[in-house]
Amino acid sequence: QQQVKQSPQSLIVQKGGIPIINCAYENTAFDYFPWYQQFPGKGPALLIAIRPDVSEKKEGRFTISFNKSAKQFSLHIMDSQPGDSATYFCAATQSGSARQLTFGSGTQLTVLP
Amino acid sequence: GAVVSQHPSWVICKSGTSVKIECRSLDFQATTMFWYRQFPKQSLMLMATSNEGSKATYEQGVEKDKFLINHASLTLSTLTVTSAHPEDSSFYICSARDGRFYEQYFGPGTRLTVT
Numbered sequence: 001q002q003q004v005k006q007s008p009q010s011l012i013v014q015k016g017g018i019p020i021i022n023c024a025y026e027n028t029a030f031d032y033f034p035w036y037q038q039f040p041g042k043g044p045a046l047l048i049a050i051r052p053d054v055s056e057k058k059e060g061r062f063t064i065s066f067n068k069s070a071k072q073f074s075l076h077i078m079d080s081q082p083g084d085s086a087t088y089f090c091a092a093t094q095s096g097s098a099r100q101l102t103f104g105s106g107t108q109l110t111v112l113p
Numbered sequence: 114g115a116v117v118s119q120h121p122s123w124v125i126c127k128s129g130t131s132v133k134i135e136c137r138s139l140d141f142q143a144t145t146m147f148w149y150r151q152f153p154k155q156s157l158m159l160m161a162t163s164n165e166g167s168k169a170t171y172e173q174g175v176e177k178d179k180f181l182i183n184h185a186s187l188t189l190s191t192l193t194v195t196s197a198h199p200e201d202s203s204f205y206i207c208s209a210r211d212g213r214f215y216e217q218y219f220g221p222g223t224r225l226t227v228t
Contacts, residue, residue: 046219098145099210106156
């Protein structure tokens, strides 16, 4: 019930491509869905987040698409660059429990030059 | 804004000794702080949640006598690994949240190696 399932586990795209990372959840009490970017040896950095009353959110080259009925959300990276090569985690949280994050398993993205 | 620091960034200690890791929110008041552990190529595993001035809440399977957490102020939390053993070697990451907002911000992590 608390899981967030993330796919794919790894992804390789060419520079300029649009990698898409997908996440699915079961707990309908989740009401906030952030994405984090993590470089090797660093802590995760908050990239973009969405709430379920919105179907899409864009920030720069990053877009979240949200499908409430399907309980799925995805991250799209437009015009991907080699510097975007990192591990991406989706997450979900709900009110209560101090808003603990439930993380997906992560996607290792490689953008080839 | 929303910067979280951790100190030290890496530490090597001998088996049986204790090590303290500090986590600070630099530009906001962190009513809640979280401590995570991360193994290579894996997701983050929540160890404990702490609210300022209260005892930490530990996740199932995390030894609270081994991983001592203190959140004495709105900007500082500490994790002390007591009587460290090689199996405690890991990447420890803290995060902090201002209770008025949803966002949770992470520190840069501390690499602990126990020899």
